[in-house]
Amino acid sequence: MAVIPVALAGRAYEVHVGRGLIENLGEIAAPFMRKERIAVVADAGAWAAHGRRIERSLGEAGRSIAVFEVPPGEDSKSWRSLAALVDWLLDQGIERGDHVFAVGGGVVGDLTGFASAILKRGCGFVQVPTTLLAQVDSSVGGKTAINTKAGKNLVGAFHQPSLVVADLATLDTLPARELRAGYAEVLKYGVLGDRAFFDWLATNGVGVIKLREEPLEHAVATSVAMKAAIVAEDERETTGRRALLNLGHTFGHALEAETGFTDRLLHGEAVALGMVLAARYSARSGLIAQDDAEVVAGAVAQSGLPASTRALGLKCDGRKLVGHMLHDKKMDAGTLPFILLRSIGEAFVARDVALDDVAQFLDEELAR
Template identity: 55%
Template structure:
């Protein structure tokens, strides 16, 4: 078992990483079961795979499940309202914890609901996908999507505890694991070239289910994110913004595909990271060799590395128009995460969307 702490003074919390932790949930969740019940929010897919096991592990504690549809479209106004109404119907108390059992969609939606129901209830994250285990369950970013764009309505709201059981990944389709891998390799590309080299050598083992590779990747990613969140919780200094590598390009691809299963979030991030490196190379910021290495690695791992390989055929101007709604826009300018090389990501506020559009029209990946 590994324990990583997100250091936020009085709001600090632990992340426990342990294989088969779900079976030991009674011990891990003891601080939140004192009232004799837990409200567990999950989706139809995760409920079928893990809700029974969690309920059995918490024998003696009443479990009130709220089961929502699976998929990105659940991060919506309609399902936020549905979830809040369900929590109020269960007479949730602020002293109780709401458990988010699922991937990034359930974690984001439940965290946001917890932040607004009765002006704030505790939330415990139990992420069950690789993407949510290494990224979205940690750091307190909660949100829903709207017609204007992805994650534009939400709040910074930290969980009280995060319980990561790598064994839950055994039930995932390989496509979901690949999508989560994009957020793993991201940490190497941001500021840890040694970890990118580890991914080059061990990524295939991770995808095939090797327990040691999987656990190492999760712990390394979580430690990296916890450190960044502890330094810059609300992206005020720019340090936390580095975690958005690939996301500005990726969110535009997601918007163009209607936030659907046609393109998973991690797949969009993979393509976005490769585009960011090639765009950086086109601007003379990093070598074409590094950009090619990133592109080749993502393709080798079965991930898209361009708009074309993500099956997005929209013009550069259409994709740039999606980016104009980016929540980080300031003074009419959208900041981009670019790179001077592998492990040398930085925030650039001088990029024009016209330049991005022209590049996307010429980029073949």
Template identity: 65%
Template sequence: MAVIPVNIAGHPYEVRIAAGLLARVGEECAPLLRKRRVPIVTDARVHAAWGQTVGASLVAAGFEPAWKVLPAGEQTKSWEHLAGVTDWLLAEGVERKDHVLALGGGVIGDLTGFAAAILKRGCRFIQLPTTLLSQVDSSVGGKTAINTPAGKNLVGAFHQPSLVLADPLALDTLPRREVGAGYAEVLKYGLLGDEAFFAWCEDNGAALMDGDGAAREYAIARSVEAKARIVEQDEFETTGLRALLNLGHTFGHALEAETGYSDRLLHGEGVALGMVLAARYSARTGLMDAGDAERVAVHFRKLGMMAELVELGLNVDGQALVAHMLHDKKMDAGTLPFLLLRGIGQAFLSKDVDLGDVATFLDGQLQGR
């Protein structure tokens, strides 16, 4: 088992990574659970795949699982479901020192974490991430949120989990498309600050996508280590360091907004396209070698993932996509910082990007040139 400490001041916790952890949830979580009845928030798909395993483990450890099963999909990160979860937790008698289990991908983790953050001014929760994206990114670091009509993740809180249990076996139940969406966040860690890991991904990404357990466990651990080191230094994203984790997200969130946060474009697919666009825009402005920029698109294309904006078939222009970006939560005094690249593994935060030039660049990408 890989055990990675996340040394947040006042809120330290561990991320444990090993095959079979979901079958051992009861014994792994037992030291943190104060009551026999344990509330678990999940979605219908995850409950069908893992509900019996997790429930049986809790029962074997002397606990009684209580389930809140939500619809699967990004639309669940809403005011309506946030209210439903908090009302249910109150009805369950959850107290501030109790732990709520979040069993699922990023949607469930974000929603449950936000509910825990606001319930009685903050109760505790444990992340049981079941997607690659949530295992390497959203379950670690304490960002919790819901979406609103104005944009993605605009209402939320920083609220650290008490424990994260990442079981690579959970990925075996996912469609390849979902694994690819998570893989985009894996590659992000190499692209933003670790050229050697980017090269490892180029050599091993196909094996990871095809189910190689060792490759998956290594990639999850390496990604979590990278994120933990950044979050420890900039928990609340005030110094600019944690902002590096948003590489590809400004472009990606705009694409998600344009596609209505639907299954037409999964979050990780938006991040993948966003990283392609960030690299190409960096090359356009002379920051990055064009050949290195194309390595990003080439790699995604070799894995059968979307690598060109034109593939989305959007009936929109660059200015409309830039308009979505103006709702980004990273806006500061009317300026939108962009994550750009000076090379593979050399991301930085730029605060002087010309949004008109970004719109022109996007017009070209939308036309496949």
């Protein structure tokens, strides 16, 4: 097992990574369970797969559970779901000193975290992520949000969890496609800031995707440690350091919007393809060699993730995709920062990218 600290001033917390941790959840999370009855918000599928283990572990710690089940999918990150959850938490008598447990992937983590941020002006929450994507990315760092008609994650708050318990055994029940989508975020850490990790994944990535214990734990712990270091340096994305975590996301969110935020393109798949586009745009802009961009594309394709826009069968042009980008929450004073590459393992924030040029580039990619 690995324990990674997220070192925020006055609000440090730990991320526990290992196999079989749910069996010890009652012990690990004991400091955050001050009442006999614990409120749990859970993805319906995750609860069906892991609920009994959680109930048993918390029961052995002398706790009972009240469960609010959330339907799978991005539709649950809505005003309606948020209102229903907040009303339920109030009915449960949740107080500011209590902790709500979030069990599931990024949707449940975002929804629960945002509800916890606004309930009585802020109560605590504990993350129990059950997808690879949530374990290496969304459960750490305190970004919480819901979606609106205008776009994804446009309404939310920074609200750090008090504890993250990433049980690698929960990944055993994930479909292969979801595992690969989560792996995209693992690969992202190598591309944006650690060439040695990127090269390690070239050899060991198959073992990660096949859930072999040693490479899986190393990949998750390394990803979490990289994110923890960035979050500690730039918690609210004000200096630009945390913005590097958005590598692949500006292009990816536009693709998600064009495909209706449906399972036609999972978030991790969008990030993977977005990384390819960021690398190719970096090459087109003379920042990196075209060969390096294709190394990134090859790593994505080798993982079974989409590396070409043509595979999506989109019926749009580059200008329409850029139009989706204009709703991005990272827009600032009318400009949109892009995360580009100076090399594999060295990303940076580019604030002078011409959107007309991006639209032309995307037209070229759509025609590849």
